[in-house]
Amino acid sequence: MRGLSQRVKSMKPSATVAVNAKALELKRKGVDLVALTAGEPDFDTPEHVKEAARRALAQGKTKYAPPAGIPELREALAEKFRRENGLEVTPEETLVTVGGKQALFNLFQAILDPGDEVLVLSPYWVSYPEMVRFAGGVPVEVPTLPEEGFIPDPDRVRRAITGRTKALVVNSPNNPTGAVYPEEVLKALAELALEHDFYLVSDEIYEHLIYEGTHFSPGTLAPEHTITVNGAAKAFAMTGWRIGYACGPKAVIKAMADVSSQSTTSPDTIAQWATLEALTNREASRAFIAMAKEAYRKRRDLLLEGLSRLGLKAVRPSGAFYVLMDTSPFAPSEVEAAEKLLQAGVAVVPGTDFAAFGHVRLSYATSEENLKKALERFAQALQ
Numbered sequence: 507m508r509g510l511s512q513r514v515k516s517m518k519p520s521a522t523v524a525v526n527a528k529a530l531e532l533k534r535k536g537v538d539l540v541a542l543t544a545g546e547p548d549f550d551t552p553e554h555v556k557e558a559a560r561r562a563l564a565q566g567k568t569k570y571a572p573p574a575g576i577p578e579l580r581e582a583l584a585e586k587f588r589r590e591n592g593l594e595v596t597p598e599e600t601l602v603t604v605g606g607k608q609a610l611f612n613l614f615q616a617i618l619d620p621g622d623e624v625l626v627l628s629p630y631w632v633s634y635p636e637m638v639r640f641a642g643g644v645p646v647e648v649p650t651l652p653e654e655g656f657i658p659d660p661d662r663v664r665r666a667i668t669g670r671t672k673a674l675v676v677n678s679p680n681n682p683t684g685a686v687y688p689e690e691v692l693k694a695l696a697e698l699a700l701e702h703d704f705y706l707v708s709d710e711i712y713e714h715l716i717y718e719g720t721h722f723s724p725g726t727l728a729p730e731h732t733i734t735v736n737g738a739a740k741a742f743a744m745t746g747w748r749i750g751y752a753c754g755p756k757a758v759i760k761a762m763a764d765v766s767s768q769s770t771t772s773p774d775t776i777a778q779w780a781t782l783e784a785l786t787n788r789e790a791s792r793a794f795i796a797m798a799k800e801a802y803r804k805r806r807d808l809l810l811e812g813l814s815r816l817g818l819k820a821v822r823p824s825g826a827f828y829v830l831m832d833t834s835p836f837a838p839s840e841v842e843a844a845e846k847l848l849q850a851g852v853a854v855v856p857g858t859d860f861a862a863f864g865h866v867r868l869s870y871a872t873s874e875e876n877l878k879k880a881l882e883r884f885a886q887a888l889q
């Protein structure tokens with residue numbers, strides 16, 4: 507047997523996907539487990555979206571789509587980015603992908619040459635550095651600190667810029683910290699992109715899940731330098747439909763679509779028609795998002811209160827549905843702590859692959875009942 511490629515051998519599989527699969531497997535075997543692993547809404551996809559998929563099926567909309575997406579959805583995306591994000595884009599400057607993940611993957615394939623550096627703010631979502639490396643690039647970590655609420659310091663970012671810097675990845679609201687970056691910080695980062703002529707990759711997948719503060723799209727300040735990535739998964743509880751989207755400079759978007767044309771051809775056609783409904787039936791979608799957001803806010807408060815009662819430290823998140831919990835009261839390392847919590851009946855993601863050492867990530871996209879149960883088990887594990 508001939509071996510595997512160096513490229514794939516040096517790639518780590520996704521910790522979030524792996525830990526979640528493990529939790530599901532244990533549950534299937536009948537283990538009594540509360541899973542705080544998945545970055546996935548526990549709500550069902552709203553009915554108006556499902557109905558649109560049924561309609562598309564009935565109408566035989568089951569064939570290939572263009573690599574960049576069906577024109578109707580790209581038009582709706584241009585309108586969405588204009589209306590919700592203040593980004594002046596045409597449909598040709600938008601792209602539909604197989605989840606937000608493919609948008610990011612294709613983007614790094616499209617912009618990176620070997621040795622190009624990409625600034626990644628840590629703690630980071632596990633897939634950014636791996637995707638950068640897979641495309642031949644070099645991820646350069648710029649820390650954000652718990653004592654600063656995990657808000658990036660633009661001066662620290664500036665100091666990490668070199669002649670090889672090709673891009674900076676920004677993710678607000680943030681996975682895994684839950685931080686929502688203030689507008690002035692995002693403006694300062696956009697200015698750095700303009701001044702040093704690198705791309706700003708703005709992952710805005712959690713834009714609708716903000717409990718304090720407001721969302722700001724830095725692409726409004728640096729439209730020729732910014733690729734804005736988003737998707738249907740988190741806002742419309744559509745994780746399994748695999749529809750992501752992006753907008754940015756036409757040449758970059760075209761290159762990203764070319765990568766799709768040689769890999770996936772196009773995203774799922776039925777799911778694209780369903781996403782069109784999610785984006786254009788604004789009244790129904792707004793009501794769904796408002797309902798989900800209120801539920802997450804209550805869950806966050808319940809979880810934070812419970813953690814503080816147990817004397818467990820966590821920076822209060824303002825968005826997304828994650829909390830990073832300090833694991834020092836449980837064990838010397840986050841990996842041992844996650845193992846101990848698993849023994850106690852709670853599955854969490856160790857912070858290691860997020861570069862959040864000494865922490866585990868808790869997802870509160872689960873019922874209040876599950877969160878209460880998890881807190882009881884944390885208490886037992888502490889004894």
Ligand code: GLU
Pocket residue numbers: 520522523543544545546607631633681
């Ligand atoms: N983004 C989610 C998470 O961080 C889903 C899993 C993944 O694709 O990483 O849990």
